[in-house]
Amino acid sequence: MVSMDIGVWVAAILTLCCYSILYKEGPLYRFGEATAIGFGLGYTIIRTLDSLRGMTVLRWQGGNFETVIPVLLGVLLYFRFVPGYRWMQRPTLAFVVGAGMGISIRGAMHAQFVLQIAGSIAKIPSNPIDAFTWVVTSVGTLTVLLYYVFAHLKTETLDPPRKLGRYMLMIGLGAAFAGGTLTWITDIIVRIQFLVLTWLGL
Amino acid sequence: MSSDSLLDRIAGIQDMGEKWVYLLIIIGVIVPTLVPLNMPVAISEPTRAVYNYINALEPGSIVIFAVDLHPVTMPECFGAMMAVMQHIFSLADVRIIATTRGTMGSDILMMGMNTVYGGLNVPGKEYGVDYIVMPYIPGGETYVAQLAQDPQSMYTQDYFYNFVEDLPLFQEFQNGADIDLIVEFCHGPQFYDYLRHFNAAYGTPIAISVVAYIYAEVMPYYATGQFIGYMVGLRGAGEYEKIVGKPGIALQGADALSGSYAWIIAVIIIGNIANLLKKTSGGGN
Numbered sequence: 001m002v003s004m005d006i007g008v009w010v011a012a013i014l015t016l017c018c019y020s021i022l023y024k025e026g027p028l029y030r031f032g033e034a035t036a037i038g039f040g041l042g043y044t045i046i047r048t049l050d051s052l053r054g055m056t057v058l059r060w061q062g063g064n065f066e067t068v069i070p071v072l073l074g075v076l077l078y079f080r081f082v083p084g085y086r087w088m089q090r091p092t093l094a095f096v097v098g099a100g101m102g103i104s105i106r107g108a109m110h111a112q113f114v115l116q117i118a119g120s121i122a123k124i125p126s127n128p129i130d131a132f133t134w135v136v137t138s139v140g141t142l143t144v145l146l147y148y149v150f151a152h153l154k155t156e157t158l159d160p161p162r163k164l165g166r167y168m169l170m171i172g173l174g175a176a177f178a179g180g181t182l183t184w185i186t187d188i189i190v191r192i193q194f195l196v197l198t199w200l201g202l
Numbered sequence: 203m204s205s206d207s208l209l210d211r212i213a214g215i216q217d218m219g220e221k222w223v224y225l226l227i228i229i230g231v232i233v234p235t236l237v238p239l240n241m242p243v244a245i246s247e248p249t250r251a252v253y254n255y256i257n258a259l260e261p262g263s264i265v266i267f268a269v270d271l272h273p274v275t276m277p278e279c280f281g282a283m284m285a286v287m288q289h290i291f292s293l294a295d296v297r298i299i300a301t302t303r304g305t306m307g308s309d310i311l312m313m314g315m316n317t318v319y320g321g322l323n324v325p326g327k328e329y330g331v332d333y334i335v336m337p338y339i340p341g342g343e344t345y346v347a348q349l350a351q352d353p354q355s356m357y358t359q360d361y362f363y364n365f366v367e368d369l370p371l372f373q374e375f376q377n378g379a380d381i382d383l384i385v386e387f388c389h390g391p392q393f394y395d396y397l398r399h400f401n402a403a404y405g406t407p408i409a410i411s412v413v414a415y416i417y418a419e420v421m422p423y424y425a426t427g428q429f430i431g432y433m434v435g436l437r438g439a440g441e442y443e444k445i446v447g448k449p450g451i452a453l454q455g456a457d458a459l460s461g462s463y464a465w466i467i468a469v470i471i472i473g474n475i476a477n478l479l480k481k482t483s484g485g486g487n
Contacts, residue, residue: 111394
C-alpha cells in the first residue's frame with residue numbers, strides 16, 4: 001500500500017527529481033540538487049551553532065571563561081573579508097595548522113608507520129595461503145616503493161621491478177575503483193528499496 | 203542472419219546509449235528487491251571477528267559507538283550500526299557512549315534507535331547509566347584527540363540537553379584508557395583519527411564498519427591487529443545482521459547487490475567484446 005507519510009512523499013519526489021539526470025539534465029534535477037545542498041548546508045550551520053552555544057554561552061554563564069580566547073581567534077578569521085586587514089587572520093590560521101599538524105603526527109608515526117612496517121617484515125606465516133599472501137604483500141610493497149621513491153635512479157637493473165611496481169599499483173587502484181563501484185551500487189539499491197518498498201509499498 | 207551481421211550487432215553495442223545501461227542496472231536492482239532470491243550469505247572472517255570480540259566483552263565494559271556517517275554514505279553502514287547496537291544492548295552490563303565527529307551522526311543514530319526501539323525505550327537499559335548520546339562538536343581530528351585525552355572538558359550537555367553532571371556513565375569516562383572497545387561507522391578516512399589517538403596512545407581496540415570504497419585502506423590495519431575486525435559496506439552489514447539473527451535492510455539488499463553486480467560484470471564483458479570486435483574491424487577505442 002502506498003505510504004501516506006508526507007515525509008516519505010517528499011523524499012520520494014526529491015529522489016525522482018535527482019534521478020531525472022539519468023534521462024537528461026533539466027529543472028527537476030537542478031531543483032533536487034539545490035534542495036539537497038541547501039538543506040545540508042543549513043543543517044550544518046544550525047548544528048555547529050548549537051555546538052558553539054554549548055562550548056561558549058553555557059560555560060560563560062557558569063563562570064568558565066577558558067573559551068574566550070579561542071572565540072576571539074575565530075572572530076579574527078572573518079577579517080579575510082575586510083580589505084586591508086586580511087593579515088589579522090594569520091595568527092588563527094597558524095595556530096590551527098600548527099596544532100593540527102602536531103596532533104596528527106604524534107599518533108601517525110606509531111600507528112601508521114612503525115606498526116605497519118613491523119607488520120610488513122613480520123615472520124613468514126606457516127599456513128601456505130597466508131605465506132603466499134605475505135610474499136605478494138612484501139614484493140608489492142617493495143616494488144611500489146621502488147617505483148615512487150627511487151624513480152630518479154636511471155638504472156636498467158631497476159626497470160623490471162619498477163615495472164612490476166607499476167602493475168601492482170594498477171591492480172591496487174583497480175581494487176579501490178571496484179570498491180567505489182560497490183558504494184555507488186549500494187546507494188542505488190537502498191534508494192530503490194525506499195521507492196519500491198517504503199513509498200509504493202510493493 | 204550471417205555471422206558478420208551478428209558480429210556487427212555485437213560490436214554496435216558500444217554505441218548503445220548509457221541510458222540503456224542505467225536501465226539494465228535499475229532492472230537488475232528492482233527485480234531481486236520485489237522477488238527475493240534468498241541467496242546464501244557467507245560470513246567473512248573479519249565480520250565474525252567483530253562479533254566474537256563484542257560477545258566476549260566483560261560486564262562493566264564501556265564501548266564508544268562512533269557514528270561518523272553522512273546521509274550520502276549512510277546506506278552502507280546503517281544496517282551494521284543497527285545490528286551492532288542491538289547486539290551490544292543484548293549483552294549484560296555492556297555500556298555505550300555514542301559520539302560523532304559529523305554534523306548528522308547523532309541524528310542518524312537516533313534514526314536507528316527510533317526504528318528499532320521507538321526512541322530511548324531500550325529494554326532493560328537506562329539512559330544515562332547504560333547508554334548516552336553525545337552531540338556533535340566540530341574539530342575533526344582535534345575533537346577525537348581531546349575525546350581521548352580529556353572528554354570531561356569538552357561537553358556541557360548531551361544530545362538531549364541533559365547536563366553531563368547528571369549522566370553517571372559520562373562521569374566514568376576520564377580518558378581513552380577507560381574505553382574497552384571503539385566501534386566506528388565511517389564513510390571516509392575518519393578512522394585514522396581513532397587509530398592515532400585511541401589505539402596508538404591507549405591500545406584501545408577498534409572495530410570498524412566502512413563504506414566499500416575505502417575498504418582497501420582498512421585491510422592493512424586489520425592485518426597488523428590494530429583493528430580487531432571490520433565490516434565492509436552493505437555486504438558486511440548483512441553478514442552481521444545474519445550472525446546476530448536480526449535481519450534488516452542490509453540482508454534485504456543482499457540479493458539486489460548480487461543481481462546488480464551480475465549485470466555489471468555482464469555489461470563489462472559484453473562491452474569489452476564489442477570493443478575488441480570493433481577494433482579488429484577497423485574502428486573503436
